[in-house]
Amino acid sequence: MPELLARGRTLCTPPLRAAVARLAAPMDTVAAYHFGWIDRDGTPAAGDGGKALRPALALLSAQAVGAPAEAGVPGGVSVELVHNFSLLHDDLMDGDETRRHRATAWTVFGPAQAILVGDALATLGTEVLLDAAVTGGASAADAARAVRLITTATRKLIDGQAMDVAFEQRDAVTVEECLEMEGGKTGALLAAASAIGAVLAGADDRTSDALQRYGHHLGLAFQAVDDLLGIWGATEVTGKPHWGDLRQRKKSLPVAAALAEGGAASRLLAEQLADPEGRGEESEPVLAARAALIEQAGGRSWTQDEARRQHKTALAALDEVPMADEVRERFVALAEFVVVRER
Numbered sequence: 001m002p003e004l005l006a007r008g009r010t011l012c013t014p015p016l017r018a019a020v021a022r023l024a025a026p027m028d029t030v031a032a033y034h035f036g037w038i039d040r041d042g043t044p045a046a047g048d049g050g051k052a053l054r055p056a057l058a059l060l061s062a063q064a065v066g067a068p069a070e071a072g073v074p075g076g077v078s079v080e081l082v083h084n085f086s087l088l089h090d091d092l093m094d095g096d097e098t099r100r101h102r103a104t105a106w107t108v109f110g111p112a113q114a115i116l117v118g119d120a121l122a123t124l125g126t127e128v129l130l131d132a133a134v135t136g137g138a139s140a141a142d143a144a145r146a147v148r149l150i151t152t153a154t155r156k157l158i159d160g161q162a163m164d165v166a167f168e169q170r171d172a173v174t175v176e177e178c179l180e181m182e183g184g185k186t187g188a189l190l191a192a193a194s195a196i197g198a199v200l201a202g203a204d205d206r207t208s209d210a211l212q213r214y215g216h217h218l219g220l221a222f223q224a225v226d227d228l229l230g231i232w233g234a235t236e237v238t239g240k241p242h243w244g245d246l247r248q249r250k251k252s253l254p255v256a257a258a259l260a261e262g263g264a265a266s267r268l269l270a271e272q273l274a275d276p277e278g279r280g281e282e283s284e285p286v287l288a289a290r291a292a293l294i295e296q297a298g299g300r301s302w303t304q305d306e307a308r309r310q311h312k313t314a315l316a317a318l319d320e321v322p323m324a325d326e327v328r329e330r331f332v333a334l335a336e337f338v339v340v341r342e343r
């Protein structure tokens with residue numbers, strides 16, 4: 001599996017760097033820091049720039065329709081740019097001080113630069129697709145379809161994030177509401193990533209739709225695992241702050257499922273989440289006790305099962321697309337990676 005991710009990173013990093021180099025100073029520096037290419041003092045670094053899951057999916061989707069992986073590169077770069085726009089803004093909104101094992105960009109360069117660089121990366125995500133038509137990497141019609149894919153996904157991602165932020169202020173949400181929110185904030189971009197290479201290579205709508213369904217359900221599985229890691233993950237492995245989701249009273253899937261269960265632990269959890277006292281400032285022991293309540297009310301095991309259900313639905317969508325066995329095996333391997341990952 002790491003080989004598939006490494007290939008996505010190897011093929012997409014040079015054009016990603018070229019896109020970032022278009023930004024005016026100091027935004028180019030802020031972005032290079034965020035991607036792990038430089039340290040805060042500007043010296044070259046080999047930082048953790050993320051798993052590069054979305055580029056790997058984009059390259060595979062080109063291969064799914066018989067094109068070389070290279071045909072998916074502009075798509076891989078585009079989705080990675082939009083993904084990193086969302087991370088820069090998300091860290092600021094959540095007040096998170098660490099990501100990928102280092103200080104978040106907003107804490108190093110200030111909120112204004114983090115906002116601007118996020119905005120700029122989202123815009124570059126469209127530019128690189130239009131470039132693909134200019135350089136002849138894709139036809140103008142296919143580049144336009146890819147632009148539609150990424151802009152629609154970006155809008156849905158923002159919709160999902162807006163729901164997530166609004167849910168923090170609510171005492172409870174249903175599992176269905178949570179799945180809708182996560183389908184937006186995470187599923188939409190993984191759906192686009194899973195089809196964008198194929199679209200750039202001229203795939204028909206039926207193929208694109210099936211690949212997007214694969215990516216959407218993979219995204220829901222991915223987010224279910226992310227929610228689990230946000231509560232029970234090892235912070236030294238995830239590179240993210242401990243208890244961040246619980247401190248912010250995020251209505252993640254384990255929380256929504258625990259609230260729906262209705263037993264004694266579930267009712268205690270509901271009482272705590274409705275109590276305005278200590279909101280955002282709860283101590284580690286209080287948050288550890290809350291994690292235990294969520295587990296007692298079945299939120300952890302329900303979410304683990306849900307990740308597997310979404311994984312299964314993703315694989316079923318893949319069956320609708322005729323493709324070479326070796327490409328299918330790689331899609332299956334990526335899906336397995338998503339549900340067993342620890343970071």
Ligand SMILES: CC(C)=CCC/C(C)=C/CC/C(C)=C/COP(=O)(O)OP(=O)(O)O
Nearest residue numbers: 050051052086089090157158161185186226
């Ligand atoms: C508009 C806005 C602010 C939206 C925010 C949306 C958002 C942050 C959704 C969460 C998606 C997610 C699980 C990211 C981690 O991806 P990953 O584990 O693949 O990250 P990596 O690149 O570090 O590996």
